[in-house]
Amino acid sequence: MDLCIDIARAIDPVSHVQARARLECTACSVRSLAVCAAMKPRELMELDAIMRPSQVQAKTTFISEGEAASSVYTINEGSARLYKLLSDGRRQIIGFALPGDFLGLALRETYGFSADALEPTRMCRFDRVDFNGLVSGHPDLSTRLHDMATSELLIAQDQMMILGRRxxxxxxxxxxxxxxxxxxxxxxxxxxxxxxxxxxxxxxxxxxxxxxxxxxxxxxxxxxxxxxxxxxxxxxxxxxxxxxxxx
Amino acid sequence: MDLCIDIARAIDPVSHVQARARLECTACSVRSLAVCAAMKPRELMELDAIMRPSQVQAKTTFISEGEAASSVYTINEGSARLYKLLSDGRRQIIGFALPGDFLGLALRETYGFSADALEPTRMCRFDRVDFNGLVSGHPDLSTRLHDMATSELLIAQDQMMILGRRxxxxxxxxxxxxxxxxxxxxxxxxxxxxxxxxxxxxxxxxxxxxxxxxxxxxxxxxxxxxxxxxxxxxxxxxxxxxxxxxx
DNA sequence: CGCGGCCTTGAGAAATGTCAACTTACGTGG
DNA sequence: CCACGTAAGTTGACATTTCTCAAGGCCGCG
The missing domain is CATH 1.10.10.10 (Winged helix-like DNA-binding domain superfamily/Winged helix DNA-binding domain)
Structure with a gap:
């Protein structure tokens, strides 16, 4: 069950895509922070072609641990909590996503965590297969993702110190x-x-x-x-x- | 101060490199587990060319948090503890490295953790710059590293649950x-x-x-x-x- | 045999968790 | 516009888990 509300694309005729492209990715206010920071104008148009604007209300679960990992997201505006649950309901929040953050670095075939919006939140959603296809043709993007994964791992290691010893x-x-x-x-x-x-x-x-x-x-x-x-x-x-x- | 003992290469004349290559990477007992699992015979020879066998005694610190990240390692035989320290001496072990494990996924310019051998341990050491150079010419290797980073991140997230809620x-x-x-x-x-x-x-x-x-x-x-x-x-x-x- | 490092066990202390009551903020409907 | 209801946050008293400190045991090695 997809709780996200995909806007624009579903109602836009194809001919409007290019117009939207210029309004969306190129003009994006969090681009300098996001995965798309290092992309050139022409690449941004490719990215835009597979981007689906998406917005959810507060409390909405838009990623569920264990479900097929079909999409990846960039937070545009708003915030989210990322968490794992134990069978008895205990919850560990593994991170908070803020504008510019990318959700989809550590993906196997299924999501390894769940995510809820904390407030009304706008995101760029990408089909995971489409996104991977775009990445494989753009070494810069691939490098950027690798850097982001490295950051995440360092943050996770700091968090282990916090949880284990502070x-x-x-x-x-x-x-x-x-x-x-x-x-x-x-x-x-x-x-x-x-x-x-x-x-x-x-x-x-x-x-x-x-x-x-x-x-x-x-x-x-x-x-x-x-x-x-x-x-x-x-x-x-x-x-x-x-x-x-x-x- | 480098506490590792580099063997072979320091004393081997260059002409012996190819002979060693066949003995080392190609015949490696943990290759199927390691970063080099998916490499073809010809690629293994390239890897071998930059590989430096290294062995350390139990308790030897061979990576120190905060120092320049000059090398990456694959554990061949033995094991290591990877850890971070607080200023007052509290320690958090962020993982144990066993044969086949790769140390060097989450690297900035300096190491983010320290590592000690738990027992006499044999490793393949690679100069980080050389290794990155080799990786950039081999998409398979790059993909393999990305997969390993993904695994590490998932493991780190599980560890957060363990430390925070169990x-x-x-x-x-x-x-x-x-x-x-x-x-x-x-x-x-x-x-x-x-x-x-x-x-x-x-x-x-x-x-x-x-x-x-x-x-x-x-x-x-x-x-x-x-x-x-x-x-x-x-x-x-x-x-x-x-x-x-x-x- | 004796020493040192590592491990185990016990007793009491401390930090954090649990349960419960109360407060505050806020939205809704009378 | 106020009263009410609900969700979130705060505070207190007590319980529990884990830590701390201390003593003793085990075992390999010189």
């Missing part, structure tokens, strides 16, 4: 620093860190409970390290936060 | 099942699982303490799920072990 305070501090750095690359530096996910999502990404996350954030706020604001935090004492994150 | 019993049971499966691919199926690492290494890979590992293994042995043997365990009740690992 305490709750270090995990939360590190999480906030990490989110700040990720948003900085998207929207530029800011002491206000958007947190589109709920406390339970933070807990499930850090291997903690919602209560421990809440208590730790409250303590940070009480100690004037952060200020809690709607859907995020403002960093008041960066030095202290970095020290607690041991970074 | 209890000590599940971690240990899962670890044993996992090691059994890895050895099965190398030496064929067996209920005897070699464990070349110490208890402290197991603890540091599972985010536990040595005492918790020891207690849990003792309990498994008391419950006749395993039998502890020198440098490993024998699985007595596979069904129970799989159940505890939730696999």
């Amino acid at each position: 305490n709750a305070e270090e995990r939360i501090a590190g999480f906030l620093v990490n989110m700040r750095n990720r948003w900085a690359r998207i929207r530029g530096p800011s002491v206000t860190v958007p947190l589109p996910m709920q406390r339970l999502d933070i807990a499930d990404s850090l291997g903690l409970t919602i209560e421990t996350v809440s208590r730790t954030l409250s303590r940070f706020a009480r100690d004037k390290v952060i200020l809690m604001v709607p859907d995020g935090v403002r960093i008041l004492n960066e030095k202290m936060l970095l020290k607690m994150a041991d970074q | 209890n000590a019993e599940e971690r240990i049971a899962g670890f044993l099942v996992n090691m059994r499966n890895r050895w099965a691919r190398i030496r064929g199926p067996s209920v005897t699982v070699p464990l070349p690492m110490q208890r402290l290494d197991i603890a540091d890979s599972l985010g536990l303490t040595i005492e918790t590992v020891s207690r849990t293994l003792s309990r498994f042995a008391r419950d006749k799920v395993i039998l502890m043997v020198p440098d490993g365990v024998r699985i007595l009740n596979e069904k129970m072990l799989l159940k505890m690992a939730d696999q």
